[in-house]
Amino acid sequence: MLLSQVLGTRPDTKEPRFISSKIPYIGHTLGILQHKMRYYTILSGKYHHDIFTLPMFGGRLYIVTAPDLVAPIQRHYKALSFWFLEGAFTVKLGALSKHAAKLLTENAAGREVGNSLVVDGMKETHAAMIAGLDSMNQTAVDIIGARMDQLEAEAATEVDLWKWVDSNVSLMTSGAVYGPMNPYRDPELARGLRAFSEDSTMLLAGVFPSILAPKGYAGRESIVRGFQNYFAAGGHESGSELIKARVKSLTEYGIPPEDIARFEAVNGFGILINTLPTAFWSVYHVFSNPETLASVRELTLPLLSTTTTDSGAPLYTLDVRQIREIPLLVSILHESLRYHSSGAAARMVMEDFTLDDKYLLKKDSMLLVPNREIHFHKETWGETVDTFDASRFMKTQVGGRKPPSGAFRGFGSGVNLCPGKNFATTEILAVVAMMVLRFDITPISGSWKYPGDDGNNMSTVICAPKDPVPVKIRPRQGLEGGTWVFKASN
Numbered sequence: 001m002l003l004s005q006v007l008g009t010r011p012d013t014k015e016p017r018f019i020s021s022k023i024p025y026i027g028h029t030l031g032i033l034q035h036k037m038r039y040y041t042i043l044s045g046k047y048h049h050d051i052f053t054l055p056m057f058g059g060r061l062y063i064v065t066a067p068d069l070v071a072p073i074q075r076h077y078k079a080l081s082f083w084f085l086e087g088a089f090t091v092k093l094g095a096l097s098k099h100a101a102k103l104l105t106e107n108a109a110g111r112e113v114g115n116s117l118v119v120d121g122m123k124e125t126h127a128a129m130i131a132g133l134d135s136m137n138q139t140a141v142d143i144i145g146a147r148m149d150q151l152e153a154e155a156a157t158e159v160d161l162w163k164w165v166d167s168n169v170s171l172m173t174s175g176a177v178y179g180p181m182n183p184y185r186d187p188e189l190a191r192g193l194r195a196f197s198e199d200s201t202m203l204l205a206g207v208f209p210s211i212l213a214p215k216g217y218a219g220r221e222s223i224v225r226g227f228q229n230y231f232a233a234g235g236h237e238s239g240s241e242l243i244k245a246r247v248k249s250l251t252e253y254g255i256p257p258e259d260i261a262r263f264e265a266v267n268g269f270g271i272l273i274n275t276l277p278t279a280f281w282s283v284y285h286v287f288s289n290p291e292t293l294a295s296v297r298e299l300t301l302p303l304l305s306t307t308t309t310d311s312g313a314p315l316y317t318l319d320v321r322q323i324r325e326i327p328l329l330v331s332i333l334h335e336s337l338r339y340h341s342s343g344a345a346a347r348m349v350m351e352d353f354t355l356d357d358k359y360l361l362k363k364d365s366m367l368l369v370p371n372r373e374i375h376f377h378k379e380t381w382g383e384t385v386d387t388f389d390a391s392r393f394m395k396t397q398v399g400g401r402k403p404p405s406g407a408f409r410g411f412g413s414g415v416n417l418c419p420g421k422n423f424a425t426t427e428i429l430a431v432v433a434m435m436v437l438r439f440d441i442t443p444i445s446g447s448w449k450y451p452g453d454d455g456n457n458m459s460t461v462i463c464a465p466k467d468p469v470p471v472k473i474r475p476r477q478g479l480e481g482g483t484w485v486f487k488a489s490n
């Protein structure tokens, strides 16, 4: 009992049910290290609580598994703060200087009157992602369009579909954010970002990172060097509204240039790490199902108009400005985020707080909402929860009930709704439309083999595929040999 009090884990009767481990204080930590996000699924399958407490060394971790609790958590965003953790995680992950760390963590949750770099930065990010949306999407489709011209010129290309999507959507997304001097044009940096994200747990722990997480450490430092050169050469001045706004805001707050480069290395997680697997699964689920492919071709064909160039060759114009208004396409993207979900929304409990008039949450504890628990909740999603249903998000009701507002966590919700949602959705759906109209993709083995989910990366909300997906990409008959242009802005 005394030890419990010293370690701060003595249960209060009003707290969510405590689940003890066989090895006191470190058992759950070992479980998380061994099973990663699957650990929460194992526990929730065993105990069936809407929310439970894991006593850990130095405190407790609350785990939420019920979709109905997500909206109340999100409503109380100051008491249960994402921004507080965002500030703290950025400092640790990016290895920011003490000076920058102080500026970034000061009033990060925005609970006090006065300045907050995190909150002000987030407001500016949202504004920039609205003002700069069309131009970012235009840059994105121009970049990937050029890559597709190359695919067509090769006539028949054999690739691992994941590698192709990963490298090309990485170029298109980072190019749209950072402009012509985009540091991620260097493939070493793109590889470095993956290693950095895969080692993020060890880097967050901060114990001998260069020895215990050498790949992630080296990856991060190569990105930091890339961004130092980019900013020194004024690369951001020809980049998007987003990068311009971010540099302006960080500079005004007094963040030194090296720390801005470190900050931007961490931002790679938000910009790229979720976007690439989401694009892969959206393309995979369309091409691997003949019915879905036929429907998507039929729905995207009206976006295509054909004229001729001055030399008489066909000129194909694909207009993706309204692509987010095609329900089946949006549904496929959302279902990809649901079905392959990973990761967790993390919140810091800033004060003793009673959630949903029932559960006492203690100040200075952490709360996690594992996305997979919410996305595979049978009562919410129905009997078909374990199958991929391309049109799931076109239905408004499941079993006569509308899923609660927090039940889809793909882009978060409330004040923490992903500011990149519209940009990522348009660019990914544009890739799908460009691929289905222009190419046939067939598996090299003759039939599609599901590659499975790689659930090891704890920093993403969607799994990458576990196995390679070898395919042949060929231009579709009848549409080859022309010039293609893409319209994402007025």
Ligand code: HEM
Pocket (backbone or CB within 6 Å): 082, 083, 086, 122, 125, 177, 242, 270, 271, 272, 274, 275, 278, 337, 344, 345, 346, 409, 410, 411, 412, 413, 415, 416, 417, 418, 419, 420, 421, 423, 424, 425, 461, 462
């Ligand atoms: C398919 C791609 C993407 C997915 C699935 C995704 C997912 C998410 C999710 C789930 C959250 C909420 C986290 C939480 O509540 O704990 C979030 C927040 C965020 N996302 Fe995205 N994101 C994507 C693309 C992007 C892009 C392209 C950008 C930037 C250009 C971006 C920037 C951010 C930022 C800055 C936040 C933090 C919001 C806040 O602190 O209030 N994301 N994203």
